[in-house]
Amino acid sequence: MPRLTALLLLMMLTPITQAAEPLLFRAGLDNTEWLLSGSVFECRFAQTVPDYGSAVFYHRAGEDVHFQLETSRNLMDYSNARVSILPPDWQPSVKTEFLGTARIVKDTPNLTLDHERTNRFLHALMEGKWPTISHKTYYDPQRYIRVQVAAFAFDDFYQDYLQCVKQLLPVNFDQVARSKVFFAAGENAIDRKDSKILDTIIFYIQHDPRVFAVYLDGHSDNQGRRYDQRQMSKARVEDVERYFIKQGINPDMITTRFHGGRYPVASNNTAKGRAANRRVTIRLEQRDDVPIPPELLFQLPPRNDR
The missing domain is CATH 2.60.40.2540 (Immunoglobulin-like)
Incomplete structure (x- = not known):
């Protein structure tokens, strides 16, 4: 009985806490x-x-x-x-x-x-x-x-x-700012698949006035003489450049470079690796301090007009 009394006293003295x-x-x-x-x-x-x-x-x-x-x-x-x-x-x-x-x-x-x-x-x-x-x-x-x-x-x-x-564009800057097109062995001209990739990039450039520069870099695998590798990478990057200019991109925006086989991104010991190295990379640069023109801003008519 004393034990029960002590337990009841303890329960009375213990504050009841509830989750707030x-x-x-x-x-x-x-x-x-x-x-x-x-x-x-x-x-x-x-x-x-x-x-x-x-x-x-x-x-x-x-x-x-x-x-x-x-x-x-x-x-x-x-x-x-x-x-x-x-x-x-x-x-x-x-x-x-x-x-x-x-x-x-x-x-x-x-x-x-x-x-x-x-x-x-x-x-x-x-x-x-x-x-x-x-x-x-x-x-x-x-x-x-x-x-x-x-x-x-x-x-x-x-x-x-x-x-x-x-009214959003189909792509954003990050999706096109770093792109690549690839070439078969011995080829230096873009194909239909490449042109679709380039068309998407060109479309974005034409709709974003903040893009001010396009860098094109040509590369090859390590097959053949170094001189031939360099000339092949030059021909590839020039073909991509011609396509950009033909589609209306200002040539003053474009910088081209060609590197031959100096900068591989994969091993040239396999066919898959060599295919990855035969490429032209496209890099866009954008100015953050250029305001978006009013015609590209979203605007709704007043509610009483809708």
Whole structure:
């Protein structure tokens, strides 16, 4: 009996602790703000998360859309956060969809989702659900943060976002800035497959005024005399240069060099390696300080005109 009394006394004196409710950051019906900006190079479809930052659907030309969380002041621990979709408040019986985890990092954006989960976020917003990032705070592992994207007015602004996506270029700078075309043994002229690659590069150059230089470098394998290797690489790079100029690229932008077999990227001891070395590389240079012309920026007419 004394032992039971002591146990009851201990329970009475021990404070009852409960897990604190997550600190919630999300916009409400009266302050949900969707912002859309872009150009032929990218679209940025963002919602302001009051007192926390921005939830961004970032769509770059030539790629699929990615969700990004950008914080004004990050409160989450720098580790894996929980990614989920919560049901709308009026459907509490609907199950939460758990989409795995994603890492919180110190750089901006602080979190990035792959395109598959990003598209599931967009689909959830169409259904009025709450895409959610949840995680413990960096200053107290017992306290949690929950950041949600609100679906209010999503349908109207989503149509605007689709208009922005429609005018994106088919490729982006990184996809064409470092390219190669290859040649069969003894050949120095581009074929139909090569011309398709070059056409894509040329198309991008013609639509991005920030590109100011094109460097073409010709290479060969190690077969034959060094002089012949050098002449072959020269003929290859000149054929690519002629194609660029014929398609309207300013010759003043182009710099050509030829190296023979001096810079192999693979072993010349195998047929596969020699094929990789018979190449012309194309490198584009872009100026970051050149503003995008207004005609390449995405603009929607006023809402009362649509």
